[in-house]
Amino acid sequence: MSVRAVNERGLRLEHVAIHLGGRTLLDIDRLIQPGEVLTVMGPSGSGKSSLFAYIAGFLDPAFNANGHIYLDGEPIDDKRPEKRSVGLLFQDALLYPHMSVGTNLLFALPGGLTGRTKRVKRALEMLSRVGLDGLFDRDPATLSGGQAARVALARTLLAEPKALLLDEPFSRLDAPLRKSMRQLVFGLVRERQIPALLVTHDREDAEAAGGPLVEIAPARS
Known part of the structure; x- marks a missing residue:
């Protein structure tokens, strides 16, 4: 384990790189503090959703990933998805009908x-x-x-997740609902001191999140 990850609170992405067919889609090295939202923006195919999937533990085998993920100082990238203590919110509610x-x-x-x-x-x-x-x-x-x-x-x-992953969770809502849901989600992230990663195409989402922003360039060979 990296020395800097020991006894560290938050979600650490340590030199995480996602590759597809010999191309590097993204390369990120960040600590997301408790109560902070890191927003990742980029064009379609830039690797945003693949990063989400890698952290959650269900990256498609077509992709390769390097680097490590630590949650409150504990490595989780070798754990089964249900053992990672990571909560997920998607575009669709996905309630059991x-x-x-x-x-x-x-x-x-x-x-x-x-x-x-x-x-x-x-x-x-x-x-x-x-x-x-x-x-x-x-x-x-x-x-x-x-x-x-x-x-x-x-x-x-x-x-009771220890980290939260948000994949375009407001994109299917109309404007007034989008605003109120942003306030609710980001307010609860701060209140509960949960480190959160938001992937989005919407710059207003990033502004509402109020945290650091990473913009991914188009994939390179």
């Missing part, structure tokens, strides 16, 4: 929280936190786009 809103949330809760009463209470508290009181028993198919996005956020946070 055969479950109610509440069951979607209960499914995400850590196994260490036992007893249905306690688990339901935690889920209801999170629903209230994202402004969705009274929707515990709702069918996800009846939700608006903004409501579904907030349920997805609540589900991700209930899993």
Whole structure:
């Protein structure tokens, strides 16, 4: 392990490089501090989503990756995706359609929280936190786009991630909802002191995130 990664809080990307067919798509060396959002911008095919996938643990085998990922000083790039303590938010909410809103949330809760009463209470508290009181028993198919996005956020946070990856999470929302969701997501990142990585095409997303910005140039050979 790198000396600088020992006992370090946050998400460390140590000389992480993504390659495809002999081309280097990106090369990044950064520490994302607790409560900070690092925004990565670049054209399509520049490697943004591949970086996201590498950190999360599901990089397509067509790509090669070098470098290491540390979360609070612990290497995670050799761990299975479900063991990395990394939460994911995508463009689509990806709620389980055969479950109610509440069951979607209960499914995400850590196994260490036992007893249905306690688990339901935690889920209801999170629903209230994202402004969705009274929707515990709702069918996800009846939700608006903004409501579904907030349920997805609540589900991700209930899993108690130590880092958060955001892949264009606001792109399918209309302008007013986009603004309110940015405020909600970035506010909770700061409140909970979670290091977060945002990949986006939207410069307004980067400005709202308020953290450092990395712009990726077109891939080189």
